[in-house]
Amino acid sequence: MKIYNVLGFGLLALQLLISAFLAPPELGPWWGMVVGLGYLLISWFIAGVYLSDMIHLGIAHRALDYKEWFIKTVTLVNNTVGVYVDPISWVNRHRLHHKFSDHAGDPNKLDADGFWKTLYLCVVPYPVTADLATDDILKTWPMRLVSHPLFIIISPVLSIGFLWLFVRDLPFAIGVWAGVRIFALWVNMVQNYWTHDRRWGTRTYDDAGDNAMNIGDWLPVTATFSACWQNNHHHYPHLLRTTHAPGEFDFGYMTVRVMHALGLVEPSKTGTVKPNDLVLAEVTL
Numbered sequence: 642m643k644i645y646n647v648l649g650f651g652l653l654a655l656q657l658l659i660s661a662f663l664a665p666p667e668l669g670p671w672w673g674m675v676v677g678l679g680y681l682l683i684s685w686f687i688a689g690v691y692l693s694d695m696i697h698l699g700i701a702h703r704a705l706d707y708k709e710w711f712i713k714t715v716t717l718v719n720n721t722v723g724v725y726v727d728p729i730s731w732v733n734r735h736r737l738h739h740k741f742s743d744h745a746g747d748p749n750k751l752d753a754d755g756f757w758k759t760l761y762l763c764v765v766p767y768p769v770t771a772d773l774a775t776d777d778i779l780k781t782w783p784m785r786l787v788s789h790p791l792f793i794i795i796s797p798v799l800s801i802g803f804l805w806l807f808v809r810d811l812p813f814a815i816g817v818w819a820g821v822r823i824f825a826l827w828v829n830m831v832q833n834y835w836t837h838d839r840r841w842g843t844r845t846y847d848d849a850g851d852n853a854m855n856i857g858d859w860l861p862v863t864a865t866f867s868a869c870w871q872n873n874h875h876h877y878p879h880l881l882r883t884t885h886a887p888g889e890f891d892f893g894y895m896t897v898r899v900m901h902a903l904g905l906v907e908p909s910k911t912g913t914v915k916p917n918d919l920v921l922a923e924v925t926l
């Protein structure tokens with residue numbers, strides 16, 4: 642089994658262990674595990690819709706047009722009670738990442754950076770060299786509110802406090818909260834490290850300029866909402882999906898299609914522009 646899968650399953654097991662050991666007596670270890678895993682699944686799902694479907698494909702690449710009220714609502718919910726990710730600096734860093742992939746100017750990782758350096762960079766990225774996040778949506782009050790430095794500091798208090806309201810036990814709340822953040826760091830590493838190092842994954846396109854790789858195993862694909870098809874995505878970043886062939890498992894695309902069926906999102910003008918060498922017959926929702 643690949644190391645990224647071993648670590649992913651290991652961190653899910655760690656969440657179960659933390660939940661069982663810290664569960665308050667009235668809950669017991671088994672219900673403790675149900676609550677701990679349930680909290681992880683809910684947090685993962687909201688964060689996946691927020692970051693991968695909306696902030697990444699919707700805003701950073703403008704491949705999808707979401708209802709504005711929906712983007713703002715999910716942004717407020719995710720950053721208040723879920724896994725905090727500053728939308729404005731994320732969009733800026735992500736655009737710089739595509740512009741300078743694996744070279745000086747990429748805030749996520751340089752070609753020579755290894756596992757521990759990239760892990761550190763997930764928390765403290767390289768300084769940005771330009772402001773590419775000037776979109777109108779990023780100037781609206783929900784985006785400015787959650788990106789405010791004060792909000793970044795109080796966000797953990799809000800999310801732990803919200804969890805405490807349900808479980809009424811602070812060590813348990815802090816433990817399962819921390820377990821989800823460690824899992825989120827692994828999700829981040831799948832995108833920033835394992836799919837940007839040529840020792841892992843496969844390549845559909847032989848792009849010399851970057852190290853972007855495709856990883857198609859179901860756990861990382863599901864965990865990242867398909868953001869681990871990096872070789873595909875870096876080759877055609879304008880597309881509304883990151884899979885380019887019928888056999889490629891695409892959990893993120895499934896969630897976008899459900900939101901499309903609910904009338905929450907439409908393809909943008911560029912999101913469906915099919916390149917001639919794409920294996921898929923058409924790109925649509």
Ligand SMILES: [Zn+2]
Nearest residue numbers: 735739874878
């Ligand atoms: Zn991207």
